[in-house]
Every structure is written in C-alpha cells, then in structure tokens.
Amino acid sequence: MQMKYWLPAAVVAMTMLSACSSTGSRSDASTAPSQTSEPYTDSIAPSGSALEGEGFDASMAAERNLKSNLVYFDFDQSSIKPEYQSVVDAYARYLVANPAAKVRLEGHADERGTREYNIGLGERRAMAVEAALRAQGVSSQQLSVISYGEERPAAEGHDEDAWALNRRVQIVRQ
Amino acid sequence: MSSLKAVLFTFLLLVCSGAAHAELEITVTGGDVGALPIAIVPFTQDGDIQLDLAQVVDNDLSRSGRFRTLPRGDMLQKPVTPTQVDAKTWRAQGIDNLVIGQAAKSDGGYVVRFFLIDTVSGQQIMAYDIPARSLAQMRYVAHQIADLVYEKLLGVPGYFNTKIAYVSATGLQHERRFELIVADADGENPRVIAMSREPLMSPAWSPDRKQLAFVGYERGRSAIYLHTLSTGKVKRLVSERGINGSPAFSPDGRYLAVTLSFENNPDIYVIDLQSGARRRLTDHYGIDTEPAFSPDGRTLVFTSDRGGQPQIYQVSVDGGDARRVTFEGRQNLRASYAPDGRSIVVVNYAGGRYRIGMVDLTSGDLRILSDGRLDESPSFAPGGAVVIYATQGPHGAELATVSVDGRVRQRLRQTTGDVREPAWSPLAR
Numbered sequence: 001m002q003m004k005y006w007l008p009a010a011v012v013a014m015t016m017l018s019a020c021s022s023t024g025s026r027s028d029a030s031t032a033p034s035q036t037s038e039p040y041t042d043s044i045a046p047s048g049s050a051l052e053g054e055g056f057d058a059s060m061a062a063e064r065n066l067k068s069n070l071v072y073f074d075f076d077q078s079s080i081k082p083e084y085q086s087v088v089d090a091y092a093r094y095l096v097a098n099p100a101a102k103v104r105l106e107g108h109a110d111e112r113g114t115r116e117y118n119i120g121l122g123e124r125r126a127m128a129v130e131a132a133l134r135a136q137g138v139s140s141q142q143l144s145v146i147s148y149g150e151e152r153p154a155a156e157g158h159d160e161d162a163w164a165l166n167r168r169v170q171i172v173r174q
Numbered sequence: 175m176s177s178l179k180a181v182l183f184t185f186l187l188l189v190c191s192g193a194a195h196a197e198l199e200i201t202v203t204g205g206d207v208g209a210l211p212i213a214i215v216p217f218t219q220d221g222d223i224q225l226d227l228a229q230v231v232d233n234d235l236s237r238s239g240r241f242r243t244l245p246r247g248d249m250l251q252k253p254v255t256p257t258q259v260d261a262k263t264w265r266a267q268g269i270d271n272l273v274i275g276q277a278a279k280s281d282g283g284y285v286v287r288f289f290l291i292d293t294v295s296g297q298q299i300m301a302y303d304i305p306a307r308s309l310a311q312m313r314y315v316a317h318q319i320a321d322l323v324y325e326k327l328l329g330v331p332g333y334f335n336t337k338i339a340y341v342s343a344t345g346l347q348h349e350r351r352f353e354l355i356v357a358d359a360d361g362e363n364p365r366v367i368a369m370s371r372e373p374l375m376s377p378a379w380s381p382d383r384k385q386l387a388f389v390g391y392e393r394g395r396s397a398i399y400l401h402t403l404s405t406g407k408v409k410r411l412v413s414e415r416g417i418n419g420s421p422a423f424s425p426d427g428r429y430l431a432v433t434l435s436f437e438n439n440p441d442i443y444v445i446d447l448q449s450g451a452r453r454r455l456t457d458h459y460g461i462d463t464e465p466a467f468s469p470d471g472r473t474l475v476f477t478s479d480r481g482g483q484p485q486i487y488q489v490s491v492d493g494g495d496a497r498r499v500t501f502e503g504r505q506n507l508r509a510s511y512a513p514d515g516r517s518i519v520v521v522n523y524a525g526g527r528y529r530i531g532m533v534d535l536t537s538g539d540l541r542i543l544s545d546g547r548l549d550e551s552p553s554f555a556p557g558g559a560v561v562i563y564a565t566q567g568p569h570g571a572e573l574a575t576v577s578v579d580g581r582v583r584q585r586l587r588q589t590t591g592d593v594r595e596p597a598w599s600p601l602a603r
Contacts, residue, residue, distance in 0.1 A: 076483075104394065112528060114508040114521050114550050115375055115595065116420045116433060117477055117484055119396075120440045120461035123417055146394060147417060151373035156346060158548065158566060 062094040069171040071129055072164065075112070078124040080132055088129060091171055092136035099139065105129050106170040107147040108154070110163035115149055122147035129169045144174075199361070199587055210327060211268050213244035217275040217288070218254050223312060227277055227286065230316035233360060234334040235323065238559070239582025244269055256289050256298050264293040273323060277315075283307040286315045290323055300326050313362065333556040334359055337599040339367070339377040339386055340573060344591030354388055356403070359555075359598070361586050367401055368408065376595060378421045383599045387411070387421035387430060398432055412445065412452075417463075422474075424467045424491075431455070431465035431474060442476050444491070455493050466510040466518075467491075475499065475509040475518055486520055486533070500533055502540040508551065509533075513558040519543070521550050530563045532578065543576050551594065556601045564594045 069091075071084040080088060095101055107126030109118035126145040133143060155162040214232040235241040244267065253259045253274050264272055275288030283306055290300035300322060304315050314335060321332030338361075342353045352374040357364040368374060372391035379386060386401045397413035398421050412418050416435035423430055430445045442455040442465045456462040460480035467474055471491065478487050478496070486509045487496040500506035505523035512518065512532075522531035522540060530544040530552040543552075543561060552563040555575065562575045565585075572587035573596045587593060 111548060113484070113505070113523070114464060114477070116463045117461065117479075117507050119375075119417055119419050120433070120435075120463050123435060123440070124461065144394070145416065146391075146396070148373060148391075151375065 059094075059097040062090075062097040065090045066094055069173075071125075071169045071171070073125055073167040073169075075110070075163070075167065076121065078121065078128045080128055085132075087171070088132045089136070092133050092138055095133065095138040095142050096136065099142070102142050102144070102174045104172045104174055105143060105145045106152075106172055107145065107149075108152060108166055108168050108170070109150045110166040111150045111153065111158065112163065113150075115151070118149035119147050120149075122149045125167075125169050129171070199589065209240055209242040210270065211242050211244065212271045212273065212323075212327075213249060213264065213267075213269045214273045215249060215252050215254075215275075216246065217277055217286070219277040220279050220284070222279075223277050223284065223309065225309075225312045225316070227275070227312060227316045227319070228273070230313060230360075231273060231320045231323070234317060234320035234332075237360070237584055238324065238332075239577045240324070240328060240559070256291060256301075259291055259293075259296075261291075261293040261296040269293055271323075271327060273319070275319070277312070280305065284309070284312070286312075286319070288319050290326060313358070317358070317360075330557050330559065331601055333560070333598075333601065335602060336556055337383070338562070338573075339379065339597045339599070340593050341374050341377065341595045342588060342591055342593050343571075354386070354401075356386070367403075368399075376420055377597045378423060379597055379599045380423050381425055381427045381600050383602065386597075387423065389419050389421065398430075416440075420464050422466050425469055425471045429467075431467060433463040433465070442474065442489075453493075455489060455491075456496065462487075464508045468511050469513055469515045475511070477507045477509070486518065488535075499535060499538070500540070501538060502533075503531070506531070506533070510553045512554055513556070519552040519554065519561050519563075521552065530561060530576070532561070541580075543578070543580050544574070546574075549574075551596060553596070553598060555598045562596045562598050564596060 068087050071080060071087050091103065095103065105126040107122030109121045123145060126147060130143050130145055134140065153166045154168065155165040212235060214228045216228045232243045236243045250263050251260060254276050259272065270293055272291040272293055273288060275286060277284060277286040286304045286306065288302060289298045291298050302322065304318060306312055306315050317334040320334040324332030336359045337356050338359055339354065339356045342355055343350055345351050352370050353366050354368040354374045354377055355364050356367055367386060370390055375389040377386050377388045384403055388399055390397055390399055395413050396418045398411045398418045400409045400411050412432065414434050414436035417433055417440050420433040421430050428447060430447055432443050432445060433440050434443050439459055440461045440463050441457055442462050444453045444455055458478065458480050460478050462476055462478045464477040465474045473488055473490055475486050475488050477484050481498065484505045484507050485498055486500040486506050488499050489496040500520060503522045503524035507521045509518040509520045516536065517532055517534050520531050520533055521528055522542065527547050528549055529542050529546060530549050532541045532543055544563060546565040548566045550564050552561050554561055560575050560577055562573060564571055565574045567585065567587055571592035571594050572585055573593050575584040
C-alpha cells in the first residue's frame with residue numbers, strides 16, 4: 001500500500017529534475033528576471049525602478065542573487081523541497097534588504113485533480129513559500145498570495161514532464 | 175380523442191453580447207438496447223421556414239440514447255395528418271410511435287402543429303399547436319416537441335429546451351483568452367457571456383436559470399460574479415483576500431454556497447443573496463471546497479482533504495459535523511447531486527486515472543461512468559438521465575455526456591481551443 005503512494009512520487013521527482021536540467025528553453029524561463037518570464041502579468045515595473053534612489057550596496061547585491069523565481073512541488077504536495085530552499089533564501093535576503101520591495105506569490109497546480117481543488121492546492125503552495133519568507137524576517141506587507149490553480153500552465157501537454165513544470169510557485173516582483 | 179391544445183410557449187431569450195466564434199460539434203456513440211423505435215416524419219413547412227424541424231426533433235431524441243429513430247430513406251410514406259397514416263406499414267417496420275406535423279404562417283407569426291401517433295393502437299396520443307412569434311423561435315419549438323414526446327413516452331421531463339454554460343480557452347500562454355459561453359443544449363447558438371485574458375471558472379446556474387454565477391480574476395484578485403442573462407448585467411458578489419470560488423446555488427435560489435479563504439484557509443460559506451449576510455459552514459485546516467446543495471436544500475456535499483486525500487463529505491445546511499461519504503478510490507472530488515438526491519456524481523481518482531463515477535449515498539457503492547484519463551466537472555442534466563462532464567480529446571479538452579447506465583456517450587467539441595466546465599441549465603418552469 002505504501003509503495004502505491006511513494007513510487008509515483010519518486011517517478012515524478014525524477015522526471016521533473018530531468019526536465020529542468022535538460023530543456024534549454026525552460027531553463028531560460030527559470031533564470032530570466034521574473035518580469036519577463038510572465039508576459040501575462042500586467043502592471044509590472046521594470047527591473048531597476050523599485051530600487052531607484054536607494055542604492056544600498058547590500059540591497060543591490062541581494063537583487064543580483066535572484067537567479068530563479070520558481071519553486072517546484074511534488075504531486076498533491078505543498079512542502080518546499082531542499083533543492084528549492086536557495087530560491088526562497090535569495091528572495092528572503094532581497095526582501096529584508098529592500099523593505100519597500102514587494103512580491104506576489106502565484107501558486108499553481110498541474111491539471112490533475114479538479115479545478116477548484118487545485119485553486120486550494122495552489123494557494124497552499126504559495127502560503128508555504130510565504131511562511132518560509134516570513135520565517136526569515138520578511139514583513140507580511142511585502143507579500144501577497146494568489147492562486148491560479150491549473151488555469152495558467154507554464155507547460156502545455158498532458159504528461160509528467162509538463163505536470164512537473166506546472167506544480168509551482170512563481171515569485172513575481174511588483 | 176382530445177382536441178388540439180394550444181400551449182402558451184414561453185422561454186428565455188438571451189440578450190447577450192454576441193455570437194461565439196465556434197459552435198460545438200456533436201458525435202454520439204453507443205446506444206441503449208432498450209431504446210424505443212420511433213419515426214419523425216419530415217414536416218410540411220411554409221416556404222420561408224428554412225429550419226428542418228423534424229431533423230432537430232430527431233437529433234434530440236436519438237442523442238438521448240432512449241430512442242432509435244428511423245432513417246428518412248427507410249420511410250415508406252410521409253404522412254402529414256393523422257388520417258394519412260397507414261399504421262400497418264409502420265408496425266411492419268417495427269415502429270411503435272410516429273411524429274408527424276406541419277409548420278405554417280399564422281396571424282402574428284407561425285404555428286407548428288404536430289401529432290404523436292401510436293401505431294399499435296392507431297390512436298393519436300398527443301396533438302399540439304405551438305405558436306412561434308418569429309423564425310428565430312423555430313429551433314426552440316422543435317426542442318419543445320422533442321420534450322413533449324420524450325415526457326409522454328418515458329414519463330420523465332425532456333431536457334432539450336435547456337442551455338449549457340461552459341468555459342472556452344483558446345491560445346497558449348500570454349495569448350490565452352477565456353470565454354464563458356452559453357449555448358443551446360444541442361450546441362447551437364453559442365453566445366459569449368464574459369471574456370477575459372485572466373481565467374474564467376466554475377459557472378453555476380440559478381434554479382430559475384436567469385442568472386449565472388462564475389469566478390474570474392480582476393486586479394490581482396479572484397472574485398465571484400453574478401451575471402443576469404436577460405440584461406447582461408454583471409455584479410461582483412464577493413472578492414475577499416485569497417480564494418473566491420466554487421459558487422453553487424441553493425435549490426430555492428436564495429443562497430449561494432462558495433469557497434473563501436480569507437479567514438486563513440479554504441472553507442465553505444453560505445451567502446444570503448438578498449441580505450448579503452454570510453455564514454461560515456465549515457472550519458477546518460484542510461482544503462474544503464466544491465460545495466453542492468442537495469435537491470431538498472437541507473444538506474451540502476463538498477470536497478475536503480481533511481483525511482489526507484481529497485474525499486467527499488456531507489454536512490447539514492445548519493453546519494455541524496461533516497460525514498465522509500466516499501471511500502472507493504484514492505481521491506473523490508467535486509460532487510453534485512442527482513435530481514432524486516439519492517446519489518452523487520464525482521471525479522474518482524484510482525489507478526492513475528480521473529474518471530466520472532456515480533456514488534449511491536445509501537450503500538456507498540461506486541459505479542464508474544466514463545473511460546477517460548483526465549475527466550472532470552461532472553453534473554447531471556435536468557431529469558437525471560444523462561451526466562455531462564469535461565474530458566481530454568485527441569484535439570484538446572472537450573465536453574461529453576454519458577447516460578447514467580453508461581451506454582450512450584456524446585462528445586461536444588469546438589473546432590479550436592479547449593472547452594471545459596460544462597454546467598447544464600435547469601428546466602424552464
């Protein structure tokens with residue numbers, strides 16, 4: 001019985017890692033600034049504008065360390081896996097160093113399961129990232145959470161590769 | 175027999191923003207072995223009536239799976255009035271029932287006269303004159319005829335003069351466009367109710383079918399909207415921080431059950447639509463969502479993962495403890511009640527497949543109705559003989575119906591884009 005639960009999760013994790021490391025176009029999306037990776041989100045300021053006039057070295061350095069804005073999850077899970085802790089840590093440092101900066105945490109799910117349940121699951125994932133950021137001293141005023149469930153897939157397709165890329169939280173700077 | 179009865183014919187005419195770009199195409203597979211043989215003879219029609227009324231009636235009845243219609247090429251005579259019917263000829267072809275009729279101009283519009291004839295007794299068992307004010311109403315007259323025949327021969331109301339609401343999504347990524355569409359139950363006359371570049375979700379009909387509740391996104395938030403079909407007016411009902419989702423009307427239309435998460439995590443609330451007062455029905459740290467009222471309005475079912483995996487729970491409309499009602503399968507989600515209240519349809523996850531299942535609420539037994547891999551959004555058509563759901567087709571997401579015995583399947587798809595989240599309107603009253 002236990003095997004039934006764990007085997008698919010292991011397969012999912014493996015295919016996800018391979019998908020992330022092998023697909024050039026997708027790693028582009030995960031390393032580019034969040035502003036350009038999500039063309040459908042409107043009202044996004046250009047990268048430097050939020051920091052204009054502040055010019056603290058520490059805050060600039062923290063911003064440069066924002067390499068990826070994506071945290072991926074296992075099927076029906078919302079715990080942050082060790083390999084994505086560095087993404088959360090980088091945003092925590094950036095937000096603590098830039099108290100005026102704000103991010104929106106967009107929670108997403110793969111297409112399996114029902115749409116409204118996946119809205120709940122996406123929110124739970126976004127709130128897991130929110131809690132991790134708060135734990136590192138980020139103010140709640142800097143964070144907002146929205147769930148898109150399965151409505152905004154990053155990858156089309158109906159297989160594990162696509163699903164693994166869609167179970168995610170995107171940290172979007174505002 | 176009984177004299178001709180003129181029935182007052184009223185139905186909703188939707189005033190909408192415009193015709194949708196693509197109509198639904200319908201294919202039917204399977205058939206009920208107990209289907210009733212019937213012949214719908216082509217009507218004689220005045221010149222300006224282009225619509226083939228008998229064909230619309232024929233399509234309605236044969237797609238229901240409950241009737242087997244005689245192809246026109248096999249008809250040995252084409253009677254228009256009862257005196258022209260040679261019952262023996264039809265009996266010899268195994269046809270027990272016959273629909274004949276004519277459509278003509280009348281004062282102030284048109285009138286369609288039809289007869290249902292029992293070829294065994296030779297008696298006419300139904301006869302109606304149905305007035306129509308305009309040609310645009312002809313299609314609805316045909317559906318009305320199908321409804322009357324269906325009810326007369328099967329004893330339960332027909333559901334052909336109904337609407338289906340669904341969500342269409344076209345384009346990829348940032349090009350994606352969402353439309354909420356309302357079409358006739360046979361896929362004709364699609365009308366766009368709302369469109370957005372942000373997701374549109376979860377359409378739900380009011381019991382008087384005058385309003386649609388749905389979920390949209392605006393200014394970085396989700397919201398539940400109420401659209402009044404006759405006026406096209408849209409009202410934002412609730413837009414709290416967090417989730418605003420899963421609207422479901424109570425059977426009397428006074429309340430809307432919804433999912434809100436502003437008090438920390440998703441729970442079920444009931445909104446009084448007159449006063450706006452809001453009552454929290456569940457309070458659990460799990461995800462509680464996808465509420466649906468029972469037909470008597472006294473209980474609700476909803477999805478909750480409070481036991482670890484999402485399953486269906488039942489709770490009194492007054493609140494209190496929730497009782498788990500699904501046990502077969504790793505997950506069961508998004509329940510809705512059969513019209514008789516004795517069973518629910520759910521999305522059942524087992525063996526790596528999401529399929530539509532029907533659960534008997536007394537015995538707890540599960541019966542799988544669909545054969546897809548990612549089937550979702552099931553609900554009953556009015557009358558309860560058919561379940562509509564969304565499924566993954568070879569060319570994208572499409573809608574499907576299946577008879578509750580699982581024998582007859584219908585696919586409804588758009589030529590481009592995905593169609594999803596079907597909601598069948600109630601019967602007109």
